[in-house]
Amino acid sequence: MFVKILRKYSSESIKAHQKEIMARGLPKQKPIVGVNDIVLVSSGKGGVGKSTTAVNLSTVLKIVYPKKKIGLLDTDIFGPTIPLMMNLHETPILTKQNLMKPLINYGVKCMSFGFLIEEGSPVIWRGLLVMQALEKLMRQVDWGDIDILIVDTPPGTGDTHLSLIQNLPISGVILVTTPQKAALEVTKRGAAMYQKLNIPLIGLIENMSNVVCPSCSNNIKIFGSDTIIFAEKIGVNILESFPLNDRISIGGDKGVPVVLNTGSVEFDLYKNVAYKINNFLNNKHSHKISK
Template identity: 70%
Template sequence: MARGLPKVKPITGVKHIVLVASGKGGVGKSTTAVNLATSLKLIQPEKNIGLLDTDVFGPSIPLMMNLHDTPFLTKDNLMEPLVNYGVKCMSMGFLIAEGAPVIWRGLMVMQALEKLLRQVYWDSIDYLIVDTPPGTGDTHLSLVQNIPISGVILVTTPQSAAIEVTKRGAVMFQKLKVPIIGIIENMSGVKCPTCSSNIELFGKDVSALAKEIGTEVLQKIPLQQEITTSSDKGVPIVIARPDCEEAIAFRNFGKKVIEFIENIENG
């Protein structure tokens, strides 16, 4: 079996690759990935940040980053990432007609993933944030088996169904020996418009999952209409309202990711 596994090979020009993942769909992976990437650029403007959307069937990055053009090709026939907010982006959504469904079998999906991994001219990237699809299937295995992953961030809501599926994802990454940077507890509650107190919506404790898998809750992100509204407009909340509580939470999360990467570099 080991003989048939692909060989891990770096992406040319990319120093660190961080996956944003969850076994469960609808927990806010793309929102997390977009705000993480833009936060990293705000915190360290001298660094080169990339954002790769590997959700072939439901790409969200074009909408959330307000990028809708078709990439140009270099003289070497490599795709040039589209850029907004200082972040270089690549997504299958750039390569298909807007609104068109992707009706492909597994082999075609893997070929598309290979194209996104090996046929993009990133030039020089310090942090490549990879937004992954829901589940623990072919895409995740292919990423781990083909490229060196510095770490993975797990996203979940404080809800039993989401936590249980996220736990399965965590076990998968542990078996594949991918370092877990930590957990983002998304939609952790809503702020009361009258008294500003936090109202829990799901009532579950994500910190118990973090303890069980030997990691930490990096940040709790509330359910806030402005996060959704800004994402739908193609302006991440850290750009749209940099001084709001939610933007500060995302930047604090970004600082923890930087600290994790710096610890790797320092041995």
């Protein structure tokens, strides 16, 4: 009995302490100069194709809406993959104001911590240095004018995500998962975090939904969970489901996003997501104006 009371008291104390910390001195959200909308691509689980999604979405947005200015920010300090996937390996130059100029490929302005370290060099840092690096990526980049900034986030729901949410006005979040129970459970925690912090969820992208048999062309489900039921439970729509195929993965490895092949099935799938993102942002802005 005493142990139960102690556990309850400890739990309540921890919650009260967390509430006090969250209410005390939170940084004021400040937009990135020149950036209209910030869209996070997030996955609680690693290895579900989050960076692949961020790269192809930013590229397809530029293809579908050529007049829009699109940016891609890689906030994964420990495992930046945007340099490889966007085929960019130079070091950014500095402006007279000591701001970094984004590198550009496929019409998309890109910034990654991977541009600032030697290729293959490990980042062996503690939290404070990581947060300083993130601050540099958020506040010391000369983006110019950007209509939509796609932000590739690291796995988990830790310091990086909280810093982005607390410091930047996030327009919406795209959740990325695979139809695997382990991935869905972690995605659920990520969704709960954003909902708790009143960050709008644009929807869910399901990667590796199936594989097409090369012999009989049948769709084979390689994971057993039902993502549709899962999406309903967490209150989001599935934006699109992507198969597991070598065209998507090879495109990432070669630094040539699969959406550059505008006649492909993959282009059509990503194009559908681009339309949904654009509609979400337009509705969000029109709702603000009507208020």
